[in-house]
Amino acid sequence: MALSPALLHSTASTFHGQFCVRLPSGNFSCGRSGGLSVKAMSSVVLVEKTEAEKLNRLKTAYLEKIVPLLKEEFNYTNIHQVPKIEKVVVNCGIGDAAQNAKGLEAALNDLALITGQRPVKTRAKKAIATFKIREDQPLGIAVTLRGNVMYSFLDRLINLGLPRTRDFQGVSSSSFDGNGNYSIGFREQSVFPEITYDVLGKPRGMDVCITTTASTDKEARRLLALMGMPFREDLGADRTAISGGATSRRRDIVFVVNPRGANGRTGKEWNKLLPYLRSRLSSDCNICESLTSGPCHAIDITREAIREGADAVIAVGGDGTLHEVVNGFFWGGKPVSSHDQAVRATALGLIPLGTGSDFARTFGWKNDPHDAIERIAIGGRSHIDVGVISGESGEPHYFINVADIHLSANAGYYAARYKKFGNLCYVIGALQAFLGHHNKDLRIKVDDGDWKVYPQVTTLCIGNGKYFGGGMKITPNAHPSSRNFEVVILQDFKWYDFVLKLLKLYNGTHLLVKNVSSRSACSIEVEEIASSSSVFVQSDGEYLGFLPKKFSILPGAIEMIC
Numbered sequence: 007m008a009l010s011p012a013l014l015h016s017t018a019s020t021f022h023g024q025f026c027v028r029l030p031s032g033n034f035s036c037g038r039s040g041g042l043s044v045k046a047m048s049s050v051v052l053v054e055k056t057e058a059e060k061l062n063r064l065k066t067a068y069l070e071k072i073v074p075l076l077k078e079e080f081n082y083t084n085i086h087q088v089p090k091i092e093k094v095v096v097n098c099g100i101g102d103a104a105q106n107a108k109g110l111e112a113a114l115n116d117l118a119l120i121t122g123q124r125p126v127k128t129r130a131k132k133a134i135a136t137f138k139i140r141e142d143q144p145l146g147i148a149v150t151l152r153g154n155v156m157y158s159f160l161d162r163l164i165n166l167g168l169p170r171t172r173d174f175q176g177v178s179s180s181s182f183d184g185n186g187n188y189s190i191g192f193r194e195q196s197v198f199p200e201i202t203y204d205v206l207g208k209p210r211g212m213d214v215c216i217t218t219t220a221s222t223d224k225e226a227r228r229l230l231a232l233m234g235m236p237f238r239e240d241l242g243a244d245r246t247a248i249s250g251g252a253t254s255r256r257r258d259i260v261f262v263v264n265p266r267g268a269n270g271r272t273g274k275e276w277n278k279l280l281p282y283l284r285s286r287l288s289s290d291c292n293i294c295e296s297l298t299s300g301p302c303h304a305i306d307i308t309r310e311a312i313r314e315g316a317d318a319v320i321a322v323g324g325d326g327t328l329h330e331v332v333n334g335f336f337w338g339g340k341p342v343s344s345h346d347q348a349v350r351a352t353a354l355g356l357i358p359l360g361t362g363s364d365f366a367r368t369f370g371w372k373n374d375p376h377d378a379i380e381r382i383a384i385g386g387r388s389h390i391d392v393g394v395i396s397g398e399s400g401e402p403h404y405f406i407n408v409a410d411i412h413l414s415a416n417a418g419y420y421a422a423r424y425k426k427f428g429n430l431c432y433v434i435g436a437l438q439a440f441l442g443h444h445n446k447d448l449r450i451k452v453d454d455g456d457w458k459v460y461p462q463v464t465t466l467c468i469g470n471g472k473y474f475g476g477g478m479k480i481t482p483n484a485h486p487s488s489r490n491f492e493v494v495i496l497q498d499f500k501w502y503d504f505v506l507k508l509l510k511l512y513n514g515t516h517l518l519v520k521n522v523s524s525r526s527a528c529s530i531e532v533e534e535i536a537s538s539s540s541v542f543v544q545s546d547g548e549y550l551g552f553l554p555k556k557f558s559i560l561p562g563a564i565e566m567i568c
């Protein structure tokens with residue numbers, strides 16, 4: 007089951023959503039500036055208009071962070087398909103309402119204090135003599151919340167009410183109604199800080215029904231979990247800090263740092279970044295820093311971290327470091343798993359600090375490590391696809407961004423020698439690769455189709471991500487959560503074609519150019535027609551040997567911190 011980190015964190019002391027309430031008696035209960043202001047004067051409760059119009063922080067988190075996450079996770083094509091909370095109905099049954107007018111009034115005031123909106127009385131539809139109920143007799147109270155008042159209530163319910171519940175073990179995932187609506191019952195309303203003991207009348211239970219626009223319970227559960235709803239299953243297996251102080255667990259995060267990345271810049275940037283990273287993450291996370299000692303060391307560090315049950319392994323460096331960390335997620339053709347079956351799957355994270363850092367570009371991530379740290383702090387996860395390459399012999403090899411064959415692979419090989427020139431290294435590498443380059447006839451089999459001959463192939467790229475070569479948008483329609491690759495083949499290109507079409511290659515409009523073809527595929531096999539063992543293959547910018555090779559997609563193989 008996908009586990010669900012909350013996107014908001016708060017404790018009672020840091021919470022800013024409390025109401026400022028004037029009680030019927032004329033006393034004020036505690037409130038803060040910045041919270042939603044509610045007046046409860048002589049039985050009339052009003053949310054001040056200016057306050058009600060302010061954007062609630064849960065609503066902001068929903069719009070800015072949760073909507074994109076859900077859109078990607080459930081592959082919604084339209085923003086209107088993303089589920090949202092439509093309304094929250096809070097109701098409270100009062101059996102003795104007819105005999106106890108004061109009790110009814112007290113319950114009305116309590117619910118008004120908690121929700122910020124005046125409840126209505128719910129009445130009997132018909133008389134039942136056995137229970138001494140007359141028609142139209144008040145039996146309870148209810149309030150329907152929408153908009154900002156609803157978000158404000160939900161925020162306090164999740165971050166204050168639930169964690170203050172006695173012996174709280176998390177809420178049940180089975181209380182969905184099959185149509186994406188969720189209900190929770192409370193034994194006492196005193197879990198809300200607005201109800202002080204001297205104000206508290208008779209302890210009363212209440213039911214909260216959350217109506218969402220989700221069409222399935224799974225989507226609704228994910229929506230609520232991202233809002234911070236502490237589901238019991240997540241608490242059991244989750245090492246993530248769930249919002250609300252009482253239930254927080256610390257995450258173990260392993261940072262795999264390549265100090266030699268970007269010609270040594272990664273190591274220097276990392277040292278500057280560490281104090282900020284510690285101050286931002288150490289309240290919720292155990293931070294483990296692991297510097298690589300040489301090529302392939304990141305693979306071993308990652309495997310070890312996953313076996314030890316790390317919540318996330320973060321690659322700090324370029325695409326080469328990310329590539330090694332991704333390979334560390336697998337061993338002997340299978341995913342590596344933790345010794346402890348109860349912990350959630352280890353997520354992959356990235357602080358892009360390399361020369362090209364092309365994988366990050368697919369997600370539109372800026373080259374700002376502070377943004378990356380923020381993503382790690384929030385901890386939102388998405389399943390992403392991974393490519394697997396198998397050859398004639400040896401272990402399968404994994405890639406996350408782009409695998410490519412022939413000219414571009416040669417260019418990458420040469421570019422590695424000129425990393426000190428930054429992104430210019432790819433241009434120098436490409437020029438050098440052209441010296442002595444010959445286009446090759448290749449035989450290609452896509453998915454379960456027939457083998458076909460592609461004459462004069464200059465380069466063939468298999469994209470899980472969109473970019474390579476320091477920002478060249480080579481497979482513009484690829485996306486790591488699409489469950490397939492985009493394969494782009496350039497045929498019969500001369501060196502001057504690259505010069506003339508360079509701009510198109512960088513901005514991703516080259517697919518319309520003559521001798522360029524593109525298609526999606528879940529697997530592709532490539533071999534030379536006249537075997538010369540000279541057609542070079544690289545994956546994520548790393549050397550991988552020669553053809554023949556088979557490339558297959560592993561849909562949703564890794565959870566990535568996005």
Ligand SMILES: Nc1ncnc2c1ncn2[C@@H]1O[C@H](COP(=O)(O)OP(=O)(O)OP(=O)(O)O)[C@@H](O)[C@H]1O
Pocket residue numbers: 264265266267268269298299300301302303322323324325326327328330359360361362363364425547548
């Ligand atoms: N301690 C180390 N000393 C030397 N090389 C290392 C060390 N640790 C890792 N490496 C190697 O450095 C290579 C390049 O690292 P990385 O991808 O992080 O930087 P980059 O090449 O500058 O960035 P990009 O790949 O995004 O262009 C990797 O292939 C990795 O094997």
